[in-house]
Amino acid sequence: MNLNDLTLIQEIARLGSFASVARQRGVDPSSVGRLVAGIEAELGLRLFSRTTRRMELTEAGALYLARIAPLTEELERAREDARAIQSKPRGNLRLSASATFGLHFIVPRLAAFRAAYPEVAVEGIFSDTNIDLVADRIDLAIRLAPEVEGDYVVSKLMDTRYRVVASPEYLRTAPHLVRPEDMEEHRAILFPFRDYRSRWLFQDAQGKIREQAVSGDIVLSPAGAIRDAALAGIGPALLPDWLIAGDLAAGSLSLCIADWEVTATTFDTAAWLVYPSRSYVPGKVRAMIDYLRGGKNE
Structure with a gap:
C-alpha cells in the first residue's frame, strides 16, 4: 500500500462518494471502486459501507482512518521539506476569499507573488458564499469577521476598520x-x-x-x-x-x-488567514502567508 492509497481512503471519507473523488482526480468512478476493493482485500477488512446517499466509514474503517491520518500528514510534510531544500515552493495553491477582498486586495498582488514564486500556480476562488475548506480542497482562505469558528488553523492577517x-x-x-x-x-x-x-x-x-x-x-x-x-x-x-x-x-x-x-456590527474586526491542517503546512501555503503578511500595507 502506498501514500496514494492512503490519501484515496481519506478523500472518500471526506467527500462521501467514489464519484466525487473520481471527478477530482479525473478518473472513472469504477477505477476508484476497484482501488478501494484492492485496499480492503490487502487489509482484510471492510472500510466503507454504502447508504442510500453516500459512502460511510465502517467502525473498523473509522479506526483505521484515525490512525493513518497523522502518518499521511507526516509523509507529506517530509516530502515537502525534502523538496524545499532543492527548490522554491511549488504546486497549485487554491486560495479563497470574499469577492471584493479577492478582487481589490489579492489580485493586485499576484504579479509580484508570481515573480517571487514562479513555480506556484494560484487558483483564486472569490465568492461571498461560505466555502468548505476541506470539501472544496482550499489550501488557504481569508475570512473577514470578528472571529473564525471551526476546527481550522486561524491567524490574524490584519485588523480592519x-x-x-x-x-x-x-x-x-x-x-x-x-x-x-x-x-x-x-x-x-x-x-x-x-x-x-x-x-x-x-x-x-x-x-x-x-x-x-x-x-x-x-x-x-x-x-x-x-x-x-x-x-x-x-x-x-x-x-x-x-x-x-x-x-x-x-x-x-x-x-x-x-x-x-x-x-455596523462590532469594532473588533479583522482579516484572518485560515487553513485546514494543524500539523502540515505546504511550502506554497507558507509562501503565500508570508507574502500577504509582508505586503499587506502596500
Missing part, C-alpha cells in the same frame, strides 16, 4: 456630514445585511457608543459595488479601510465623520 466616505463631488452640494446625527440628512448606499442597512454604531474618543439610524434607497452587494457607487457620487457609504485606502489617498473619496470610530 470601517469608515464613512463619500465622493468630493457629492459633498460639495450635500448637507454637512461631520457628526453621526448628520446621517439623518443623507441617503446612504447600503449593504443588504440587516445591521448594515438600518443603523450604524459610532464610538467617540471617550469610548461612548452611539447608535445612529441610517436610511437609503440604494442597496448593493458586494462591497465593491458600494465603493463604485460612492465613487460615482450617489451618497455616503460605510466601507472597510482595505478597500478605500487608495481612494482616500488619491482624493477620489473623502473621509466623513472622521472623529468617530464606526461599524
